[in-house]
Amino acid sequence: MEMVVAAAAAALEVEEKRLEDELSYPIVLSDRIRKAVSEAVLFKAECTEVGKQVDRLSTMLRSAVRTATISAAQIYDRPLHRISVDVTRNLNRALTLVNKCRRRSFFHRVVNIVGAADFRKIFSLLDASIGDMRWLLSILDGDDDGGGKGGCGPVLSLPPIASNDPILSWVWSFIATVQMGQLSDRIEAANELAALAQDNDRNKKMIVEEGGIPPLLKLLKEGSSSDAQIAAASALYYLSNDEDRVRRIVGYVGVPLIVQVLTDSPMRVQINVANLIARMAEYDVAKEEFARENVIGPLVSLLSFETFDDEFDHKRVNSQSCTQSFHSIVQINKEKEKKEWRDYPIGSNKHRLSSSYSSFSSEGGSSRGGGHTRKERENESPEVKTELKISCAKALWMLAKDSISNSRRITETKGLLCLAKLIEKEKGELQKNCLMAIMEITSAAESNPDLRRSAFKTNSPPAKAVVEQLLRVIKESSDPTLQTAAVKSIGSLSRTFPAKETRVICPLVDQLNNKDPEVATEAAIALGKFASSENFLCHEHSKAIIEFNGVLPLLRFLRVSERAQVHGLTLLCYLAINGSDNEALEQARVLTALEGVDRAVFAQQPERRELIAKAIYHLRTPLGSLA
Known part of the structure; x- marks a missing residue:
């Protein structure tokens, strides 16, 4: 030291x-x-x-x-x-x-x-x-002789050296004020920098090149004023739409500071900081750094605030009726997860992670001499609480995207259970962000068998809760974006479902008739993962798809867009190969349809041409001959 x-x-x-x-x-x-x-x-x-x-x-x-x-x-x-x-x-x-x-x-x-x-x-x-x-x-x-605002505020007069580029003098003045001015002037200057950064990328580049990041991080860290922290976080947010600028923030040791502010600050500040984390996490350099700083714990903690309270009251009224419901999953596991929440197996800084859980009752006392009590948090307006959850869900979404390690960290907290509950009870942007986070986590699980086995075991309560909500969204939602995300998630989990779990097949088959072509195509892709030869239960799943009348909608796919045609034809081939003895395929004249496919469409895809040939062979050859 x-x-x-x-x-x-x-x-x-x-x-x-x-x-x-x-x-x-x-x-x-x-x-x-x-x-x-x-x-x-x-x-x-x-x-x-x-x-x-x-x-x-x-x-x-x-x-x-x-x-x-x-x-x-x-x-x-x-x-x-x-x-x-x-x-x-x-x-x-x-x-x-x-x-x-x-x-x-x-x-x-x-x-x-x-x-x-x-x-x-x-x-x-x-x-x-x-x-x-x-x-x-x-x-x-801090003495403006040239028409500025006086005091220690920004000097808006134009020096001759910047006569050809007035923005330069403003940037200098605002950065100088953020670094050296009085608190009220620093807040104003940070807001002005945010406004300049919001205008165009040239201003963003100038602010960074002229040394604007360190003063903004310092203002964010001090915590003497929520308005100051919000202004600093907003300015950094608008600067963080480029990998090089995000790398600069990371290089100035900004990530540990941002995570600490997220843990210690009032809700209004946390909203802006969570938005900043979501923006920066779009780039790998920041995503990895946030993972090292264990940001997922505080984010899940904030997302979980007041999420499960209704379930406790419901248990007291009628615990028996809740035994088989989604609510019972929360109730049964409450005490266990309360202990596990303090013992994150995701990094070395466990003390800070466990303390982030206590932010339910006390928020960041070190910088404010006592912190924020749970009562103060509960007294926030519902709009503020919802906005915070929207921001945290977006941050988890971005952190999980293309990241197996971050997805694993979320599943090792009560993140899955929390996301499932919010998908069930919320609407709008919060529901969407939670669903997109689930989609990224399941995508990571699809490519990583260890994650898939640990987080989405058949008897896992969080996994069951997630699947229940995904199926509900597929069946009940009228929003194509939500349906698409839910369908993709179920498809990513295709290898986790046993043969008897046909209840996940039927909703996907129904979506083959969806009026939105994107949803219908994604349903075909998801079902293709069930019927693919890479799936150990492909024969059982293929028979279930045929039994739920999935053949006729697929024939219509052959007459629409090229993307829908490719994926519809792929699934149809899988069904022909795995269930070639099924009468439904013969009645639908699948063989004729496959023989009439324009092979030129697949000129650059030899594996698909081979798949079509194999499907035709299975349909032409009697079952006894194949045996």
Whole structure:
């Protein structure tokens, strides 16, 4: 620890020295110009005017040095570096011009011709540098002389250096205020940065390149004001739509900070932080980092808040009638899961994960001297609670997407049970986000046998609850998006269902007649996973599909879009191969349909052409001959 502190102190000393050196060189140039002006012979009046401008610049530079030396740790130095380079270049030009006017031989006077136009150009350059330094001092000192808002707020005047790009001066001013201003001004500046970032990607890139991420993370961390944290989280959210910018946030150690704020903050702040997590988790670099910081525990904790309370009351009234219901799953496992919730097997930082569960009753006391009680949380409006759950469900969705490890972590908490319950009782965006999270988890389970066996065992209460809700959505929902997600999820779990579990087949077959072509096609894809030769029970499942009248709808698939045709034909071939002795196939004239398929459609898919040929062979060959 002492070594870390020493290293930080050394780095700060180097930074102070660098700033001081960078500003001291133009001061040295100012002294040289003053001496050259005193020795000038030609254009003496013009040289004297140059000296006056340089004196003003020198005074401003010395003031900037004092400010940089006193508050180097807090100072926002990006505009200081840019302006000091420009001032140094202009002073060098002034020194070169004034030197040409000093006592020299006649030959040098003839060769080094100086004109009034040269002085007019130098006057203009020095005036621009004076304007830049005046603006810079207003930023550093919080004293707006140029039409800004005064105090320590953002300075909205335009320095000459940014005349071709006004946004640059605003970005500098807002970042400086977020880093060095008073709290109210920092909130305003963070909101302005969020507005600029929301406009276009060029502004986002500029904010990041000009060092806007560290001050925003610092404002998010401090926690002295919910409005400040919300403003910082919003600005970071709008910046996080690009992998490189997300990598920058991760590089500034932003992920542990964000997870801690999610655990410790009031609900209004948690909503914005969860949205930020969802946005960043779209990129692998952040997804992996969030996984290392065990963000899933706090997210599930927040999503579970008040979710199961109704079930406890229901149990007290009539526990016997609940024995076979979904509610009983929650009740039976409550005490067990309450213990398991404190013992996450998903990372090293178990203490913080278990403490996140206690956020039901106390929220983040360390930064607020006592935290937020459960009563305070319960007193939040239903709209705020729902919005928080929407955000947390979206974050879990994005974290689980294309991630087996994160999907496993969710199943190792009570995440599956919570998602299933919310799908049952909620509507709208919350239901959708929970369903999409389930879809990603089941997709991961499809590709990972270990996850599939551990999380979706036949007798697992969370797995049963999930399947019940997926089937209910498929049967009852009129939203194609929800139906598609539910159908995909059931298809991903096709290898977990025993042969007798035909109740999952019938709803999928019914969706083959869905008016929405996307839902119907996804149903064919899902049923294809049941009937595929890769499924150990493909023969039993194929017979069930045929018995539930799945053949005729598939024949209609051959006359619609190419995607529907491909997947419908694939399933039809599986049924022909696995149930070629079934009379329903003969009555539907499946053989004729397969023989009439345009093989050119599958010119680039030899495996499908082989599948069609195999299906035709099975339909033409009597069952006894095959035996």
